[in-house]
Amino acid sequence: MSSKSIRNKRRRENKFDKELTYESSxxxxxxxxxxxxxxxxxxxxxxxxxxxxxxxxxxxxxxxxxxxxxxxxxxxxxxxxxxxxxxxxxxxxxxxxxxxxxxxxxxxxxxxxxxxxxxxxxxxxxxxxxxxxxxxxxxxxxxxxxxxxxxxxxxxxxxxxxxxxxxxxxxxxxxxxxxxxxxxxxxxxxxxxxxxxxxxxxxxxxxxxxxxxxxxxxxxxxxxxxxxxxxxxxxxxxxxxxxxxxxxxxxxxxxxxxxxxxxxxxxxxxxxxxxxxxxxxxxxxxxxxxxxKQQQTSGEYTLSNTLTVVSDIFQLSEDSSYSSEQNNTELVAVHAPNERHQSPLHSIQLDCHQHETEAPALVSTTVPRSHKRSSIAKKKRNTKTSHRHRANRYNYEIIRPENMKITSIKKLLRENHIKYTNIHVVHSVLYIGVKSDGHKHLYEQLLPSDMFV
The missing domain is CATH 3.30.420.10 (Ribonuclease H-like superfamily/Ribonuclease H)
Structure with a gap:
C-alpha cells in the first residue's frame, strides 16, 4: 500500500472515530x-x-x-x-x-x-x-x-x-x-x-x-x-x-x-x-x-479573498537556527544517554578543523580551475548540514516519560493529531520535536504526562 493510500485510510478512520464520538456525546x-x-x-x-x-x-x-x-x-x-x-x-x-x-x-x-x-x-x-x-x-x-x-x-x-x-x-x-x-x-x-x-x-x-x-x-x-x-x-x-x-x-x-x-x-x-x-x-x-462582489464592467471581484490570519507565535524566527557559514561552532540537539536533560536544546562543540583537507592538485593554467569539492569536503559539509537540520528539529521540544515501542508512540501521536518534526527516546525519556513555540504550548496541554507510560 502506498504512503498516500495509508494517509487516506488513516484520515477516513479518524473521521469515523470523530463521528462516533460526537454522536455518542x-x-x-x-x-x-x-x-x-x-x-x-x-x-x-x-x-x-x-x-x-x-x-x-x-x-x-x-x-x-x-x-x-x-x-x-x-x-x-x-x-x-x-x-x-x-x-x-x-x-x-x-x-x-x-x-x-x-x-x-x-x-x-x-x-x-x-x-x-x-x-x-x-x-x-x-x-x-x-x-x-x-x-x-x-x-x-x-x-x-x-x-x-x-x-x-x-x-x-x-x-x-x-x-x-x-x-x-x-x-x-x-x-x-x-x-x-x-x-x-x-x-x-x-x-x-x-x-x-x-x-x-x-x-x-x-x-x-x-x-x-x-x-x-x-x-x-x-x-x-x-x-x-x-x-x-x-x-x-x-x-x-x-x-x-x-x-x-x-x-x-x-x-x-x-x-x-x-x-x-x-x-x-x-x-x-x-x-x-x-x-x-x-x-x-x-x-x-x-x-x-463581481463588477459587471471590469469582470473582477471588488474584495480580495487573500487575507490570512496567522499569529506571530507560529512563525519561526530567523534567529532560531545557526548558520554554519557564520559560526565555526554550532548548536546541535542531542540526547546523550549519560547526560541529564536540563534544557530543550543541548549544545556540543564541533571542531571544524578536526579533519585535514587534501592538498589541491596542480592544474594547468590553460584549463579553468575546477570548483568541485573533494570527497572529504563534501562529507564535512553534509555533516554540518545534518547537524543544523537536527538542531532545528529540536528547537521546540516536549519531554515525556515513556514505556512503549516507538511505533506505538507514533500511532498515539497521529491519533491525537500531533504534528511532530522528530521523536527520540533515551533511557525511557521521550523527546518530541515540534515546529514552533505555539505548537509546543498547544501540545503540552494535549499530551498528558503519563500518556506513553
Whole structure:
C-alpha cells in the first residue's frame, strides 16, 4: 500500500472515530428555522415556480450548498434556502439537476427565471465554502451562468476570527453577568474535555485560530451550539431521484434512505443560515474581506479573498537556527544517554578543523580551475548540514516519560493529531520535536504526562 493510500485510510478512520464520538456525546442538531421543501425537476408545477419567483423577489438572503455523486463527482443537487426570520416558514429548494425538464419546455424556462431572481445583483448568497467553486460544475445544465453578480459571503472563513473574538468576550465577562448578556453571546454547551477528539473550547479555538486549519461545519456546530451534525451522508450517490414522485427515480433505494439524504441536504443550508444569524446578532464585527462582489464592467471581484490570519507565535524566527557559514561552532540537539536533560536544546562543540583537507592538485593554467569539492569536503559539509537540520528539529521540544515501542508512540501521536518534526527516546525519556513555540504550548496541554507510560 502506498504512503498516500495509508494517509487516506488513516484520515477516513479518524473521521469515523470523530463521528462516533460526537454522536455518542452530543444531541443531534435541531434546526431553528422553519422551512418547506420544494423539489425542482421535470415535474415541478408552473404554479410553484411562479410562487418561488415572486418570493425570491422579496428575499435578499439565501444559503446555498451543493452535492455531487461519490466516485464520479458528477454534479447532482443544489440546495437553496430562502433566509427569513427563524419563525417564518422559508422555502428550501432541492434542485435535482439530473432530472431537469427539456430545455425547450416552459418549466425549464421558469427554472431559469427563478435562478435569475435568486442570483440577482443585490442578493446576498451565504455558503460555507467558496460558492464559485461549488456552482461552477453545474453550469453545464444552463439553468444559470457564471459569473454571479450577487454578494458572495464565505461564512467558513468569517467564522474563524469571529469565533476567536466571541470566546474572548465570553470568558472576559464576570460569571454573574453572562446570563444578562445573551443578546451579545451564546452560551457554549460543548463538552469541556475529551482526551481523544473533543477539546476544551478555548483550546480548540487556539488550535484553529493560530494555525492554517479551517473550521469544518460539523466542528462549528459542536463548539457553538453543543450539538451533533451528522456528516455520514456526505459520500453518497445523490442522483437517485430524492423525490419519489419522479417516474425515473431509482426504486432500489428505500424511502427511509431518501429521507436521510433529504434531511442531510437541508441541514447543510439550515446550519449555515443559523450560524450566520448568530454572528450577525452578536454585535461582533465580521471580516468583510470575505464578502465578494463581481463588477459587471471590469469582470473582477471588488474584495480580495487573500487575507490570512496567522499569529506571530507560529512563525519561526530567523534567529532560531545557526548558520554554519557564520559560526565555526554550532548548536546541535542531542540526547546523550549519560547526560541529564536540563534544557530543550543541548549544545556540543564541533571542531571544524578536526579533519585535514587534501592538498589541491596542480592544474594547468590553460584549463579553468575546477570548483568541485573533494570527497572529504563534501562529507564535512553534509555533516554540518545534518547537524543544523537536527538542531532545528529540536528547537521546540516536549519531554515525556515513556514505556512503549516507538511505533506505538507514533500511532498515539497521529491519533491525537500531533504534528511532530522528530521523536527520540533515551533511557525511557521521550523527546518530541515540534515546529514552533505555539505548537509546543498547544501540545503540552494535549499530551498528558503519563500518556506513553
Amino acid at each position: 452530543l444531541p443531534p442538531y435541531e434546526p431553528v428555522h422553519k422551512y418547506r421543501i420544494y423539489f425542482l425537476h421535470e415535474l415541478t408545477s408552473l404554479e410553484d415556480l411562479n410562487y418561488l419567483i415572486n418570493f425570491s423577489q422579496h428575499t435578499k438572503c439565501f444559503a446555498i450548498d451543493t452535492e455531487s455523486n461519490y466516485g464520479s463527482n458528477d454534479p447532482a443537487l443544489i440546495q437553496i434556502l430562502y433566509i427569513q426570520p427563524p419563525d417564518v416558514e422559508s422555502p428550501m429548494l432541492l434542485v435535482e439537476v439530473q432530472f431537469l425538464p427539456a430545455t425547450s419546455s416552459p418549466t425549464f424556462f421558469k427554472i431559469q427565471q427563478l435562478f435569475q431572481s435568486i442570483f440577482c445583483n443585490d442578493s446576498h448568497l451565504f455558503t460555507w465554502g467558496d460558492i464559485r467553486k461549488e456552482l461552477n460544475p453545474f453550469t453545464i445544465y444552463d439553468i444559470f451562468s457564471m459569473p454571479i453578480y450577487s454578494y458572495l459571503h464565505q461564512v467558513q472563513v468569517q467564522f474563524k476570527p469571529w469565533f476567536n473574538q466571541w470566546i474572548k468576550k465570553y470568558y472576559s465577562l464576570p460569571a454573574d453577568n453572562i446570563d444578562n448578556d445573551l443578546n451579545d453571546i451564546v452560551i457554549i454547551d460543548a463538552p469541556t474535555y475529551d482526551p481523544t477528539l473533543l477539546l476544551p473550547t478555548q483550546l480548540m479555538n487556539n488550535k484553529k485560530f493560530y494555525s492554517g486549519e479551517t473550521w469544518s461545519l460539523q466542528d462549528a456546530i459542536v463548539y457553538t451550539f453543543g450539538q451533533y451534525l451528522s456528516k455520514r451522508e456526505t459520500l453518497r450517490q445523490w442522483s437517485i431521484g430524492l423525490d419519489e414522485t419522479l417516474y425515473t427515480c431509482d426504486r432500489s433505494f428505500s424511502s427511509n434512505y431518501r429521507k436521510k439524504l433529504i434531511k442531510y441536504a437541508c441541514l447543510d443550508c439550515l446550519t449555515v443560515a443559523y450560524i450566520n444569524f448568530i454572528m450577525q446578532q452578536s454585535k461582533i464585527p465580521l471580516d468583510m474581506n470575505y464578502v465578494h
